Amino acid sequence: MGPLAGLMLHRLVLKNTLTFGRDQDHLKIIHLSFSDMIPDRTESLFEMVPENPALGMAAVISAGDVACEKLGCTGVAGIPCNTFHAPPIWNLFKTKLNESGSNISVLNMIQETADYISRNYSSVKKVGVLSTTGTQRLGIYATPLREIGFTVLEPENQDEVHNLIYNKDWGIKSSIEISTQAREGLSEQIRLLEKKGAELIILACTELPLAIDAKVKFSAVLLDPMVCLARALIKRVDPNRLKSLL
Amino acid sequence: MGPLAGLMLHRLVLKNTLTFGRDQDHLKIIHLSFSDMIPDRTESLFEMVPENPALGMAAVISAGDVACEKLGCTGVAGIPCNTFHAPPIWNLFKTKLNESGSNISVLNMIQETADYISRNYSSVKKVGVLSTTGTQRLGIYATPLREIGFTVLEPENQDEVHNLIYNKDWGIKSSIEISTQAREGLSEQIRLLEKKGAELIILACTELPLAIDAKVKFSAVLLDPMVCLARALIKRVDPNRLKSLL
16 A cells, blocks of 8 residues: 555556547546555554554545545545455454445455456365465455365565565665566576465565566466555446456 | 556556555555446447447446445546546536536646646647547647647557557557567657657657567657556645655
8 A cells, every 4th residue: 555556556547447449438537545544554553553544444434524425426445455354454354444434435455356267267176375464464365265175375585575565785675676686586586486386376565566577487376465455446336347358 | 548548547546656665655546447338439439339438437437326436536637548638528527527516626737737737847839639539639748738839749640559559450450468569660650750859759649658668769858648647636735745756
C-alpha cells in the first residue's frame, strides 16, 4: 500500500478488462490514494507505531469525513497490500466497516489468491511463497493455503528474500530501475523453490513481480496476487467484462 | 484521457512529490477513472458523436450523482487529455462548473505548460510541438504559445507524426511494447524540428513520451505537459512538497 501498489492494481484492472478498443468500455474506478491516513502496516504489527492502520482504512472506505461511500460507491473494493491482510489488522478493519453499516464489499486479496489457484490450477499441490519476512512470519499466505490443503514451501533463507526487496543499495525498493543483482537473486530464489517441488509460486510482495526476468523460463507458474485481486474485482462488478486467461 | 493517461498523471504526481522515503508523506489523491462518462474528444470535436465530453467531465468533478466534490474534495484538479483542452470542450466545461457552484479549481494543462516554459526556460524562443492531427489543427498548443510571444514550429509532415501514434501495426497505441519503428520515427521527427531551430519540443500527446529513445541525445529540451500539470497540482496543494528540478 505504498501509493505505487495502488497504481499497479489500477493498471491490472484496466489490463484485465475486456474492451472493444474504446476508452468508454472501461469500468468506473474510484482510486483513493490516502497514504497519509494509513500508518505503516509492518511497524504497527510489530508495535513500533501505536495506531492500527485498520482505522484509517475504514475511514477511507466508509466511516470518515472523506469516504469512498460518500461518492455513491456501493460496489466492491480491494486493498493492494499483503501486510494489511494480517489478521490483527484485517479483522479490526472488517469490524469497523460493519459498525459503520458499510455497503461496500471489500475483497480479501489472500482469499482471492487461494480461490484463484484452486479454480485455475486444480492439479497443483505444492505452492511456494516468496514474501517479506513480516508476511512470512505472520503466515499471511501459508496459513489459509494450508487450511485448504496445499503444501506450502517457503525459502530456506528468508533473509535473502527480504534483502532482495529491502537492500538499500540494490534492492527492488531502492530504485526505479531494477538492478541486475535483484533480478538474478529473484530468479535464484524461484529456482530453489522449484527444486523443493513448487509447481506454483506466489510473489507475495507487491515489489517482486517487478523484478521477474522475462528472458528466463521457469517451470513453476509465477502468480501475482494483485492479478487475482484485479480479476476478482472485475468479476464482481460485471463478469462479462473479465478478459479470458489467454 | 484514455484511462492509461490517468495512471501516467498519477505516477507523475507521486514522482514529483517530495517525501522522506515514507508512504505517509504523499498527498491525498482522488483519482476518478470514469471513462464511460466521457465520449471521445476528437470524435466530438469533428461532430462524429453528438455529445460534448464537457458535460460528462463536469458531472465527474462537481455536478453529477457521482462527483469528486461529494467526497469533500475542495482542492485542485487536472485533466490528463490534450484534446479535452480544445476551446469548444474546455469553455463549455468551465461554464458548467461555474453553474454548479463548484469550489474545485481545475488547472488547464496547456496554460500550465506555457507558464512552465516561460518560468523555467526563459531564454527559449522557438518551441516545437508534436501532437495528433486533431491537436495540431485546433492549435491547442500553438495558439496560446504564439499569444505569449513564442515562435511555434510544427512538423512539415503532420501525417507522419499522427501515424507514429495511430498506425495499427506499429504505432504507439497499437501495443504495450513500443516498436522500434515508432521509437526511431519519433527520434527522426524530433531531429527535424531541431533542424528548424526548436530549442524545446512539447510532446503534446500523452502517448509520445512513452516512445522517447533514452539512448539518444537530443539538443532540444523535450517536455511532457503532464509533468507540468503534475507539478502545478502539487504546488497548488502544498509548495513545500514539490521536488526541486534536479
